[in-house]
Amino acid sequence: MSRSAAGLRAVAALALVTILAAGAAEPPARVGGLTALPPANVGGRNVITNGGFDEGSGTPSGWSLGPAGAWALDPAGHTGPSLRLADADRHGQVVANAEQTVTLEPGLYNIEGRVKSADLGAGDQRSGVRICLDGRPRLNWWKCTDVVRGTTDWKAIRQAQVAVTDRGSYRLTVGAYGIPTGRAWFDDVSLSRVEGPPLDVYLLYPNFRAMLFDDRPQTVRVGVALRSEGERRAATVRLALLDEPGGAVRVQRQYPATGSFTGELDAAALPAGAYRLRAEALDHSGQIVYAYPDYRILKVAAATRKRFAVWYDERNVAYLGGKPAFVIGLYNTTGFSSSPDAYAHGDDGWGDAKIAEAPVNMLINYWLGAAPVEALTAYMDDLHSRGMYYLQTVN
Numbered sequence: 001m002s003r004s005a006a007g008l009r010a011v012a013a014l015a016l017v018t019i020l021a022a023g024a025a026e027p028p029a030r031v032g033g034l035t036a037l038p039p040a041n042v043g044g045r046n047v048i049t050n051g052g053f054d055e056g057s058g059t060p061s062g063w064s065l066g067p068a069g070a071w072a073l074d075p076a077g078h079t080g081p082s083l084r085l086a087d088a089d090r091h092g093q094v095v096a097n098a099e100q101t102v103t104l105e106p107g108l109y110n111i112e113g114r115v116k117s118a119d120l121g122a123g124d125q126r127s128g129v130r131i132c133l134d135g136r137p138r139l140n141w142w143k144c145t146d147v148v149r150g151t152t153d154w155k156a157i158r159q160a161q162v163a164v165t166d167r168g169s170y171r172l173t174v175g176a177y178g179i180p181t182g183r184a185w186f187d188d189v190s191l192s193r194v195e196g197p198p199l200d201v202y203l204l205y206p207n208f209r210a211m212l213f214d215d216r217p218q219t220v221r222v223g224v225a226l227r228s229e230g231e232r233r234a235a236t237v238r239l240a241l242l243d244e245p246g247g248a249v250r251v252q253r254q255y256p257a258t259g260s261f262t263g264e265l266d267a268a269a270l271p272a273g274a275y276r277l278r279a280e281a282l283d284h285s286g287q288i289v290y291a292y293p294d295y296r297i298l299k300v301a302a303a304t305r306k307r308f309a310v311w312y313d314e315r316n317v318a319y320l321g322g323k324p325a326f327v328i329g330l331y332n333t334t335g336f337s338s339s340p341d342a343y344a345h346g347d348d349g350w351g352d353a354k355i356a357e358a359p360v361n362m363l364i365n366y367w368l369g370a371a372p373v374e375a376l377t378a379y380m381d382d383l384h385s386r387g388m389y390y391l392q393t394v395n
Contacts, residue, residue, distance in 0.1 A: 030298060031210070032274075032295065032297050032298045033295060033296060034203075034296075035276070035294045035295065035296055036294070038196070038292060038293055044193040044195040044228070045192060045193070046192050047104070047191050048100055048190055048191045049062040050063065051189040052080055053073060053081050053187065054080050054081055056073065058073065060098075062100055063083075063098045064098065066097060067091045067094050069090075070086060070087070070088050070096040071084065071085060071096070072084050072086070078114040078154045079188055081187075082116075082186060082187040083174070083187070084183060084184070084186075085175060085176065085183065085184045085185075085186070086183045087183070088175075088179055089123070089179045089181045095178075095179065096176040097175035097176065098186075099134075099174075099175075100171070102169070102170055102172060102191065103167075103169055104164050104167065104168070104170050104193075105164075105167050106164055106167055107163075107193050107194065108162065108193065108194035109133065109162045109192065109194060110158065110160050110190070110191070110192050111131055111132075111133055111158065111162060112131075112156065112190045112191075112192070113189040113190065114154050114155065114157070114187045114188045115129060115148045115155060116152060116154045116184065116187075117149065117150060117151055117152050117183065118151050118182055118184075119150075119182035120151070120180050120184050121181060121182060122182055124178055124181070127176070127177060127180035128147040128149030128150075129175060129176055129177060130146065130148065130157070130174075131159070131172070131173070131174050132173045133164075133170055133172055133173075134172075135170050139166060139168075145159045161194055172189070174186045195227050196227065197227075197292065198230030198233070198281070198289075198290045199226060199281045199290040200224070200225040200292065201223070201224055201225075201279040201295075202223040203277070203295050205217065205219070206220065207312070207314065208311050210297050211298050211299075211304070213300060213302050214299065214301055214302055215302035216314055218266065218267050218268035219267070220241065220267050220297060222262070222263050222264075223261075224237055224263050225260040226257055226281065231257060231259060233283055234257035234281035234290065235257055235282060235283055236281075237254065237256075237257055237281050238254050238278075238279070238281075239252070239254075239263045239265055239279055240252040240253075240265075240278045241267060241270065241275045242275060242278060243275060243276075244273075244275055251265045251266060252265075253265055254282075267299060270299055271299070272300060273299060275297045275299065276294040276295070276296060276297070277296075280292075305319075309321065309389065320361060325361060327362050328359055328361055329361070330358075330360050330362075330363055330364070331364050331366060332363050332364065332365045332366075333366065333367045334346065334365060334367060336368055336372075337375060338374050340382035340385075342378075343378065343379050343383075352383060352386055352388070353386070361389060362388065365379070365393075369392070376392070
């Protein structure tokens, strides 16, 4: 193993996982947390008007075309009329674009559309068509879909999760990349902000593996957010703790459907066991319009914590070896070995023994992401003998 002293970088460990000390008992077989993932990358409202090119006579309303002679509406599109680009190379060095100006808030956006092409860019391998979101001239920033060229039937093109960081004016452009020969048709163009689910629920407490220890606070807390569609359709949000299995409701509470709030359920009277935390948005008639995936909550005895080398409490204070601690960590780089002594001294004397002279209690070794279990066990044995813990990475 080799690593110079200059290779060490002191950091405060901002994230902590449960780490079993060498020789510690196995953790409980069941843990809490989300039982399923919520929908990801839910597309919001299309901020582009007339993205299907259905409105307008001669030219599509809401769009600026240039040069005008390169563009025409075509009654045959993917889902109706389409916008056709033909022989863009006949207009000199002018890059043919149809554009629409929009004002965007910071967030993630999806650029999408349908394109059909015929002999497009046959004379130039570096030409074709694409759809772009362009901040110029206000910002030197633009993001585009892949370039389409050649001859294709209608195909979807997409640039997902484009990060807009500055509020302001942007141009959504459909058109040429380079000066292509041939023809292209555009339809179903959209620019939509990526949103989470209409009802979003985050478990605030219990915050360690969703384990509700019977000697700690007994109020289950969740952060609830209703996005635009959720606020529009929901009148109340119902929170409940249900038996698992069986589904009998043990605790229930309703809140007005405001934009965001913290919901609470009192679990003090519940015996030890597994429960489902369920959150549902209800309309004015009491019908469920949205439901978030259940969280599993485990109410357990305080003695369960003795099985963990590391845990953290309701204040997010870390406990190492059963004692509250302020985590001070180092990034380290070494090779790996099955011998604890190899980690203790290192090839150049800068091993764990030297590191332990500083008040360090956590190490991340980002060269050991693929090390075998035997090597990691030897590493953790040596670290644990010096009062240090190991946070595994996937590098």
